[in-house]
Amino acid sequence: MAHAHDHHEPQGAELALAAQTTLEKSGEQWTSMRASVYEALAGFAKPASAYDIADAVSKSEGRRVAANSVYRILDLFVGANLAHKVESANAYIANAHPDCLHDCIFLVCDNCGQTTHLDDDRITGGVRNAARAAGFSPVRPVIEVRGTCAACEPVPAR
Incomplete structure (x- = not known):
């Protein structure tokens, strides 16, 4: 990240x-x-x-x-x-750093509900650019990725 x-x-x-x-x-x-x-x-x-x-x-x-x-x-x-x-x-x-403005990327675990907030300006900048290219004026993109966190991921069998 x-x-x-x-x-x-x-x-x-x-x-x-x-x-x-x-x-x-x-x-x-x-x-x-x-x-x-x-x-x-x-x-x-x-x-x-x-x-x-x-x-x-x-x-x-x-x-x-x-x-x-x-x-x-x-x-x-x-x-x-x-x-x-x-x-x-x-x-x-x-927001763990309220004095700094970033678009939101959330990783949301479907199993336990744990949510991790990421700041990755490359990804959100790409989303903003794609929106502008489609004639849309983005205000504040929010990206949510649903899945399973590391703590809930099943341990692979040996």
Whole structure:
């Protein structure tokens, strides 16, 4: 897999601070509810639905949080590059480097649901160029590759 450049991938409080900084640079406020949704989203090891995130925030806040509110925040996060949407699963993952804009390539395991995000500007650039050649103006390509991850791949018999 080719990367245009390497990324430092912050985690925990450092990731939340990177997300907050990126959102504020876009002119939006980092509210306590947005912080709670981002913290819950970043806490999932696999893509999470708005309902999963609403449940996690509800438990941490000790009050019911509606999935509709979470959807609105997730839409904002996707637009501000804080999260990516895995379209085929209608689920979201936190962007591990929100200050860097790339098109999305996801490897989605059909067995366990593990999703890996790749940055390969050669591939997504090719998709953008093909779209332009067909008279289409691409906004943000999302490529999903369905299959089996290494952990789920059966071990070949000897």
